[in-house]
Ligand code: SF4
C-alpha cells in the first residue's frame with residue numbers, strides 16, 4: 039500500500055507560528071525544502087491571520103512610467119536597457135512625462151505613479167529633481183513612487199551629494215515613496231554572477247535606511263529563480279527583516295520571478311520558475327517576514343491565475359490595475375498589460391476574499 | 407420540539423454551551439445514543455464515526471459539525487506497560503465503537519478482549535481516560551496522536567447525524583449548535599469553569615483539553631474521516647465506505663477553502679496511487695477530419711461539409727506519417743478524434759484501424775462516444791455492434807471526449823445536436839462491457855450550475871460502480887475564443903484557475919471509484935497544470951505532438967517531455983512516462 043506523505047518536518051515550525059515566534063534560517067530552509075506546498079500555504083495563511091490579516095486583498099490603480107531606457111549597468115537579466123546610441127533609446131523630458139501622465143489620469147484616475155528607469159549617465163541630478171517637481175505640480179494628489187535604490191545611488195554619483203541629501207531634495211520636490219527594485223539577491227556570489235556592474239547591496243540598504251529615517255516609506259523585492267540557492271533566498275529575506283526591525287519603513291514585499299526570455303540566460307537554456315516555485319516563495323516570504331505587513335502576488339509577473347491562487351498562500355495584495363508597463367514585457371512576461379478593475383475585483387472575489395482599492399500607503403479607498 | 411442527543415462526556419460541553427433553540431436533550435453514552443438515533447427516537451445526535459458509516463444509508467450528516475482532533479486528544483488512551491509493537495492482547499470497553507476500531511487500525515495484530523480480562527494493554531476512553539492520565543503512572547499512548555503520526559490527518563471521532571427521513575428545521579438547529587461552539591470558543595475561561603462545575607475536572611485542565619478538539623467538519627476533517635473508514639474497511643470492520651454525497655460535494659465546490667479542500671484531495675490521491683510518482687503519456691492527438699455536421703457552440707475546430715478551403719480529411723499516407731513520427735519521438739499511443747463526417751461509415755474506420763494495426767505497434771485510443779454514435783447511425787448498426795466491429799478492427803480504448811456536462815438541460819444549450827447524457831453513458835457502458843477501458847471528461851464553467859457539475863460527476867460515478875471501466879477522469883474549464891458559446895457566457899462568469907483547482911480537488915474526493923485524475927495543463931498552462939498536482943491529480947496527461955481542438959479555441963500551451971520531467975522533478979516526485987493503460991514506459995529515477 040502506498041504510504042501517506044508526512045508533514046512532520048513542518049510540525050516544529052507550525053508550533054512556532056502558532057506561538058508567534060520568529061522563524062530562523064534553519065526554519066526557512068526547511069520550508070524551502072518541503073515539497074508539501076499546500077501545507078506551506080495553509081501555514082502561511084495561518085500566520086497572516088494570526089498577525090491580524092483579514093479577508094481584504096488590496097490593489098492600487100497606478101500608472102507605470104519609465105523616464106529613460108538608457109542604462110550603463112548592463113545587468114545580465116535585463117532585457118530593457120539600451121545604450122544611448124541605439125535607435126530605440128529614449129529619455130523623456132519633464133514636459134513629456136507630464137503630458138502623458140495627465141492624459142492617462144483623465145482616462146483612469148490612477149492614484150499612484152510608479153516610475154523607474156535605467157541609470158543614464160547622460161543627465162544631471164537636476165533632471166531628476168525637475169521631473170519629480172513637474173509631475174508633482176501637475177498632479178498634486180497623485181502619490182509619486184519613484185526610483186530604485188540603484189537610481190538613487192546613481193544620483194549621488196551625478197550630484198556629489200549623499201544618499202540622504204538626494205532623498206531629501208527629491209522628497210521636497212514631491213517624491214512620496216521608493217519602489218523596491220534593484221534588490222535582486224543580496225548575496226555577493228549571486229550579484230557577481232548576474233549583475234556585476236551594480237553597486238554593492240550595502241548601498242541598497244543604506245538608501246532604504248536613509249529613506250525610512252526621512253519618513254519616506256519604501257518597498258522591497260527579491261528577484262528569484264536564476265542562480266541563487268535556497269540559503270541565499272532565505273538570507274535575503276532575513277536581511278530585509280532585520281532592516282525592517284531597525285526602521286520599519288517597508289510597506290510591502292514583492293517577490294519577482296526571473297523571466298529568462300530575451301536575456302543572455304535564454305540562450306543558456308534557462309527555464310521559468312514553476313507554478314509550485316512561485317507559490318512556495320509567496321508562502322515562505324509571508325512566514326519569514328513577520329514584520330512586513332503586505333506580501334504582493336504581482337499579477338503582471340505571475341499571471342492572474344497564479345496570483346489568484348497565491349491569495350491562499352499568504353499574499354494579500356495583487357498590485358493593481360496598470361496603465362502601462364515596460365520592463366517585464368521586454369523580458370517576455372505573458373500577461374495582458376491592462377487589467378480592468380472589474381476583472382480584478384472578480385478574481386479576488388472568486389477566491390473568497392474582499393477586494394479593496396487602496397492608495398500607496400494602504401489607506402482604503404474603496405471596498406467591494 | 408426537536409429531540410437532540412447529548413453524549414454525557416465533557417467533550418460535548420462547547421457544542422451545548424448555549425444552544426439557542428427549542429430542544430429536548432436526550433443524554434446517554436454513545437452506544438445508547440446510536441441506538442436511539444437508528445430507532446428514530448432522537449432527531450439529531452452525535453454518533454461515532456464508525457457507527458455512522460455502518461448505517462450511512464439510513465442517516466444524513468450535518469455538514470458543519472464533528473468532534474475531531476489533530477494530534478493528541480487526551481480522552482482516548484491506550485495504557486500499556488509494553489511497547490506498542492509488542493502488544494498482542496488489548497482489553498477494550500465496548501462503550502465507544504470508533505475507538506475500538508481505531509485501536510484495530512493502529513494495532514491490526516492485537517486481539518481484543520473485554521475490559522477486566524488479562525491483557526497487555528487496555529483502551530480507555532472518555533472520562534475514564536482523562537482520569538487515568540492523572541492517576542495511573544503506566545505509559546499512556548494517545549490514539550489521536552498515533553493517528554496523526556500514521557496519516558498526517560485529523561481524527562474524526564464523531565459526527566452529527568439525523569435519521570432519514572429528515573425532520574424539517576434541522577438546518578436552523580445546526581446553526582444554533584455552530585453558534586454555540588463559536589461562542590464557547592470566544593469565552594474559553596467561562597466555558598472551562600462551567601464544564602468544571604458540571605464534570606468535575608480542574609478548569610485549567612479543561613481549557614487545554616477543549617483547545618485540542620475541533621468541532622468544525624471541514625475538508626481536512628472529511629479527508630481524515632474517509633481515510634479512517636477506508637482503513638477500517640481494510641481491517642474488516644466496515645463493509646463499504648460511504649460516498650461523498652452530492653450535497654457535500656456542492657458545499658465543497660461553493661466553499662472558498664481552496665487549500666483545505668486541496669489537501670484533502672491530495673491525501674486521497676496519495677492513497678489511490680503512488681505518492682512519490684507523477685505520470686504522463688507521450689502520444690499524438692490526430693484529428694483525422696474537421697468536417698462535422700454537429701455544430702457545437704463551443705467548438706472552433708470544425709468546418710461544415712462542403713467547406714473546400716478549410717475542411718479536410720487526412721489521407722491515409724498522412725496519418726501513417728504522423729504515426730511514424732509519434733513512434734520515433736517515443737510515443738506509445740495515438741488519440742484519434744475528429745468531426746462527424748457525413749460520408750464516413752464503419753467500413754472507413756475498420757479499414758483505417760486494420761491498416762494502422764498491421765503496420766504499427768501503437769495503442770489506438772480513438773473515437774469519443776459521439777463519434778461512435780455517429781458511425782452507428784450512419785452505418786445502421788447498434789452501439790454494441792459498432793463497438794465490437796471497431797474493436798475487432800483494432801480499436802483499443804475510447805477517449806472520454808464529448809462528455810462536456812452530462813445533463814441534458816446543459817447539452818441542449820451548448821450542443822443541441824450532440825449525443826445526450828444517457829447516450830454518452832450508454833456508449834461507455836457497452837465499451838466497458840466489451841473490455842475496452844475509457845476515460846471520462848468534464849468541460850465546465852459555461853452555462854451549467856454547480857449542482858449540475860456534481861450531477862455530471864454522479865453519473866460518472868454510478869456507471870463506474872457498474873462497470874469499473876473508467877481509468878481516469880479529466881476536467882477542464884471552458885475556453886473562450888473563436889466559438890459561439892463564448893457569447894452566451896458572460897465574461898464575469900468565465901471560470902478562473904481557482905475554480906479549476908477547487909473543482910479538480912472535489913472530483914478527486916467525489917469520484918472515489920476512479921483510479922486516476924489528470925491535470926489539464928493544456929487548458930490551464932504549465933504553472934497551474936503543475937500546481938494542480940497538489941490538488942488531487944496524479945497524472946499530467948499528455949505531451950501532445952498535436953492538439954487541434956483546444957488550440958483552435960485559443961489556448962496554445964505547448965510542452966515537451968523534458969519540460970514535464972523538469973516540472974515533476976522540481977516538485978520532488980519521480981516522473982514516469984506511462985502508456986494509455988497506465989503501464990510504465992520509462993521511469994526517471
Ligand atoms: S536592471 Fe536596471 S540597472 Fe540593470 S541594466 Fe536593466 S535598467 Fe540598468
Ligand code: SF4
Nearest residue numbers: 698700701702705745
Ligand atoms: S465538438 Fe466535435 S461534434 Fe461538436 S462541432 Fe466540434 S467536431 Fe463536431
